[in-house]
Amino acid sequence: MPKIVDHDRYRKELLVKSFDLFAEKGYAAITMRQVAQGLGVSTGTLYHYFPGKEALFEQLVEELADADIANFSELSEGKSIAELAEAEFKLIEQNREYFLKQMLIMADYYQQQRREGKEISPVLRRICDRVEAAVSKMLGIDDPNFLLFLMSYTDGLLLQELYGHRKIDYQAQAKILIGMLENYFKQNTKNHD
Amino acid sequence: MPKIVDHDRYRKELLVKSFDLFAEKGYAAITMRQVAQGLGVSTGTLYHYFPGKEALFEQLVEELADADIANFSELSEGKSIAELAEAEFKLIEQNREYFLKQMLIMADYYQQQRREGKEISPVLRRICDRVEAAVSKMLGIDDPNFLLFLMSYTDGLLLQELYGHRKIDYQAQAKILIGMLENYFKQNTKNHD
Amino acid sequence: MPKIVDHDRYRKELLVKSFDLFAEKGYAAITMRQVAQGLGVSTGTLYHYFPGKEALFEQLVEELADADIANFSELSEGKSIAELAEAEFKLIEQNREYFLKQMLIMADYYQQQRREGKEISPVLRRICDRVEAAVSKMLGIDDPNFLLFLMSYTDGLLLQELYGHRKIDYQAQAKILIGMLENYFKQNTKNHD
Amino acid sequence: MPKIVDHDRYRKELLVKSFDLFAEKGYAAITMRQVAQGLGVSTGTLYHYFPGKEALFEQLVEELADADIANFSELSEGKSIAELAEAEFKLIEQNREYFLKQMLIMADYYQQQRREGKEISPVLRRICDRVEAAVSKMLGIDDPNFLLFLMSYTDGLLLQELYGHRKIDYQAQAKILIGMLENYFKQNTKNHD
DNA sequence: AATGAATGAGAATTCATTCAT
DNA sequence: AATGAATGAATTCTCATTCAT
Structure with missing residues (x-):
């Protein structure tokens, strides 16, 4: 069944391409025709690959949960905390468009799930957890509360x-974060004594 | 002699009541009929007070920008940093429904403005600035970068x-924040020497 | 019951003033609010004087049927055919706005009556007949076919x-009409011999 | 492979069929649902072929301007003036339904354009000009003033x-017209001497 | 697989009319 | 009498979805 592979591969391709479209307009505001047009296919084709709008959106969010947070791992090797933090902020700044869009989509998904009376989605949690794990590994921090603090801050x-907000000075923010981190590690070390 | 109605007063009343509705469903997903029903009026009446859905939503966001962040000021008197921080987190926790809704509405508004090709709205900035000013006054902090850090963290x-995220331990977060603040003030004092 | 006179007088005043409004927009396209506004009253007042939109329009058309075709009679005294014809055309030219509006209203009324499955309205006929009678008297012509010709031509x-049509040369048209009339009278006289 | 439909051909077909509907009820009074129903399609389909009610109506009027005044040319060969005139009136009488409807639509269009503050439509003029040209060619008359007289009379x-008006005697009218025409040609011939 | 024409339920909005004041 | 707030049915138009080709 080589066909199925192709089918599936193409489906994912469409999902990836639809990311920007949903982020830009929002789930409720965008129409299937607009999505189809944006993807360069007909509505008929769109419905050939996805059972409906809701499923398309859900699969997109799931795709987000599966997608590699590729870049994070790159920087994690044997650097000082200051270097790591600086690197992280650079990364955030560089991908802020992407992260912002992901945030918008997640907020949209949250609302949509709520609208339909569903419990808070495990998919969102999965995304959230994976990012947390990545940050944890990257900065070598385990304390869940401190991780939550870090995630909250960057998000x-x-x-x-x-x-x-007028242009955010990521450099200055990095400096503050470094202060926090250094302080945290100092204290932690003390506590462990 | 017309029916005696304070047009403007009633309009604002409707705005306030529509806050939850828009937050719950999102701007694009909620229908004017649903809003009308939620407000207990007919669609005709809704259109008597607002020229359209968009205007209604915009006025709602502006109302948000004008609304008092009343509660903040209460706690600001002569307390230690630790007490202030603890009080702030209690306040956030208690109003997290409201703040979350405001966040969703602002995100929605952001998307809507973008959709229409408008520049980033000054209204959002106004809301943002006012919250910042409130926090600044409350905690006695002026450094814009540190304020930004604080806002980011709480938001x-x-x-x-x-x-x-599984139940957030606001107590633990408060502790972390207090550590940050104490450290910040210590350092700041040193610098001023 | 002097009040009733006032009431009735005012009603007619409103009718007269509404003539332009209906002519400008058409019966179906104009709204009662627009009419009210155009008349400088509230919708409530409008409904105080007329049972509804349809009745208002019907009364307007009837008012047209009753209105004097005042100006016509002025010119009818002891002049030559050429003079009369010329005078008539000047009159038409001067009042062409009014006549055009009347025409539009009558066409509108015709459609409205048809829409409701009613027979061709006697009110329209009444207007038509009165105009015909006026022209007949004015030009001293009795032949119904020739009158019809004249009416058709001017309408x-x-x-x-x-x-x-680019600017119509009423002078030239008058000349043509005079030719027709003279020819008609010559022939008629011959026939009567 | 899409459903095979000649989009443009079908669009024109719909236009032609909508002629009666608009003439019967008037632009403002007829609803798109009624039009759709009258055409035997869904509203969705109607909007698939026309961007909106206004555009539909405009295209209808333009279609009228492009439509052949087919029948006119038939009769124009080598006949006496009397025969031509008689033939014309027979033609008018036979198509009076059609001409009346066209007139109503044009009046409607005139009002609609005015409502929107537009200048007098070139489309109306185009229709008008074409009819004039047809009559001119048919009766062999060039004098614009006399043509205007003829058009006015028949319209x-x-x-x-x-x-x-009670049953119009087209025969009698034809006789009057013939008189006019003969007189006109006689005089014209004299002038050319 | 792919297309886009067709559908009709449902959205935003309007408007004649009513009615409390 | 006069006002204009309130109503909800009806209007224009949209959109997810289906289906013939």
Whole structure:
């Protein structure tokens, strides 16, 4: 069944391409025709690969959960905390478009699930967990509360972007974070004594 | 002699009541009929007070920008940093529903403005600025970068709720924040010497 | 019951004022609010004087049927045919706005009656007959076929305005009509011998 | 392979079929649902072929401007003026339904354009000009003023139909017209001497 | 597989009319 | 009498979805 592979491969390709479209307009606001057009296919074809709009969106979010947070791992080797933090912020800054879009899609998905009375989606949690794990490994931090703090801070920074905050100085933020981290490790070391 | 109605007062009342509705479903997903029903009026009446769905939503966001962040000011008197931070987190925890909804509405508004090719809305910025000013005054902090850090952190914490994070331990987070703050003030004092 | 006189007088005043409004937009396209606004009253007041939109329009058309075709009679005294014809055309030209509007309203009324399956309205006929009688008296012509010809010609001339005909040369048309009339009278006289 | 439909051909077919519907009820009074129903299609299909009600109506009027005034040319060969005139009136009488409807549509269009503050439509003029050209060629008359007279007369005759005039005697009218024409040609010939 | 024409339920919005004041 | 707020049915138009080709 080589055909099925092709079918599946193409489906995923469409999913990836639809990411921007959903992020730009939002699930409820975008139409299937717009999606089809954006993907360069007919609506008929779109429905050939996905049973409907809702399923398409769900699969997109699941795709996000499966997608590699590829870049994170690159930087994690044997550097000082300061270097790591700086590298992380550079990475965030460089991909802020992507992260912002992912955030918007997740917010959209959250609302959609709520609308339909469903419990908070395990898919969102999965995405969240994986990012957390990546950050944990990258910075060598295990304390869940401190991890939550870090995640919140970086996610929140992206939110500020959305809120229209005047140009964010990622360098300065990195410096603050480094201070936090150094302090954290100092204290942690003390505690472990 | 017309029916005696304070048009403007009633309009604002409707706006306030529509907050939950828009937050729950999202701008694009909710219908004017649903809004009308939720407000307990007919669609005709809704259109009597607002020229259209878009205007209604915009006025809602503007209302948000004008609304008092009343509760913040209460706690700001002569307490230690630790007390203030603890109080702030309690406040966030208690109002997390409201703050989350506001966040969703702002994200929605952001998308809607983008969809229409408008520049990033000054209204969002106004909301953002006011919250920042409130936090600044409350905690007695002026450094914009540190303020941004704080805002990001607290906003990001709310985002984690949305992402389906298992019960967030606001107490533990408060502790972390206090550590940060104490460290910040210590350092700041040193620098000023 | 002096009040009733006032009521009735005011009603007619409103009718007269509504003539332009209906002519400009058409019965179906104009809204009662627009009419009210155009008349400088509230919709409530409008409904106080007329039971509804349809009745208002019907009364307007009836008002047209009752209105004096005042100006026509002025010119009818002891003049030559050429003079009369010329005078008539000047009159048409001067009032072409009014006549055009009347034409539009009558066409509208015709359609509305048809829509409701009613027979061709006697009211329209009444207007038509009165105009015919006026022309007959004015030009001293009795032959119904020739009168019909005359009416058709002048009404048709107005239609040409509506069709966007470049500036119509009423002088030239008057000359043609005079030729027709003179010829008609010559022949008629011969026939009567 | 899409369903094989000649989009443009079908669009024109719909236009032609919508002629009666618009003439019967008027642009503002007829609803798109009614049009769709009258054409035997769904509203969705109607909107698939036309961007909106206004565009549909405009295209209809343009279609009228392009439509052949086919029948006119038939009769124009080598006959006496009397025969031509008689033939014309027979033609008008036979198609009076069609001409009346065209007149109503044009009046409607005129109002609609005015409503929107547009200048007098070139489309109406185009229709008008083409009819004029046809009549000119048919009767062999060039004098624009005399042509205007003829057009006005015949159009006006149709108007009388609308005004509810009792049965119009087209034979008698033809006789009058013949008189006019003969007189016109006689005089014209004299002038050319 | 792929297309896009067709559908009709449902969205935003309007409007004649009613009615409390 | 006069006002204009309130209503909800009806209008224009959209859109997810289906289906013949």
